[in-house]
Amino acid sequence: MYNCTLFGEDYSYLVPLLLYQKENGHVHSRFANGFNIKMGDSLIFIGNKKNGLLPFGIHLREENTFTAVSSVNNGDSVTWNGSTNSIELPGVTISIEKGKSFKNQLTTLKSDTIFKDSLERFCLQLIEIEDRTGLDISLKEFLKKYYASDEQNWLGAESYLIMLMEAAESRDEGLIEKVLRYFLGRGQGLTPSGDDMIVGLLAFDAVSHFLSASFYEKVSELIEGESITTDVAREYLRYALKQEFSSTVSNMVNALADGDATNFEKVFHDLIGVGHSSGLDTILGILLGMLTFKKLK
Structure with a gap:
């Protein structure tokens, strides 16, 4: 009964x-x-x-x-x-x-001009954020260093962010595996921060298509073949590999892809508000995707 x-x-x-x-x-x-x-x-x-x-x-x-x-x-x-x-x-x-x-639908990046405008709008929002990610990274400080004219000496987790961007544009399976092993399962909670960040990277790829098949294959191999992260994080990653995301993530990358300035702040803050730091970690992953995509243009 x-x-x-x-x-x-x-x-x-x-x-x-x-x-x-x-x-x-x-x-x-x-x-x-x-x-x-x-x-x-x-x-x-x-x-x-x-x-x-x-x-x-x-x-x-x-x-x-x-x-x-x-x-x-x-x-x-x-x-x-x-x-x-x-x-x-x-x-x-x-x-x-x-x-x-x-079904949380995804759009496709409309043009280089829209991408440029969206990246600028995105970065202007990010430099207003005082909170640090779950991996103790300040988005404001990271962006300031990234865009500085002088050569940077990247240390700690930030050095792995740069390595992740290199892996994202590479087909070097050794490099891809090294950086994924650093981030997958790293951080606290049901969905560790490193996993949320990888989901964000995959989300921007879903609307712009710059990651190699090797990257997708290595993520799948690690989450299915090993107990490298939590069950919940694995589930989100499984769906991300099939380009299925939560509406908060889909709405954010869609706004970036179609240049929707009117809805931008709302979807940005909706994503930032997810979990203790999950939203911010995902935002960082989207940013890394955008910066990598920009390098490839």
Whole structure:
């Protein structure tokens, strides 16, 4: 006997296929904004829209999120009931019967002029940010050093940012692996800062297409072949490799790609607001993508 049924308002178009492939699983991780269930080797997020619409998400109304989170515990059994389109847990049932399917669409970079204008607008926003990323990097200081006319002596994590830009324009598998091993899994939280940054880099590539196939292959090889990062970060990276991102990330790179100045500040601050430092880490990855793309022009 289930306590109550809650209805998801929005769900990723990819979720039903995942549920039909693996009908049994368990609650993987639980937090204030929702919880993840693990079905086979895939995670599905059930919760609110605070961090945007996720490519593996079922999103509930805010008032229902509290009820859902309060009704589950890590390790609870999960069963997908295909006849009722609902996820059954010991304390609650989540139905997608009345929900609306979504896909976070991406656009393509329109022109060199738009890119130049977007990079300038982006950098002007970044130099106003006082906060440091999860890897203790100041975007303001990094940009100041990067654009300085004199030769820089890059140290610590910043030296790896420069190396990541070199790897991003390279097909040198040794270099790509070295820099990915530095960033993947580096930092605290469910999605470590280094992983969020790689997601940002992949997001800008999704609208501009400058990364090599070798880069994509090496990311996939490392996250699938080793326990190099957290389960949640791995899931975001898996989707990023398929050019599927949360709406906060998609909206940001779309604004950069189509030069939408009217919506720019809103989507920028929506992304900055994600997680403790996840949004800022992702922003740094997008910046590295833009700076690499500029070098290749």
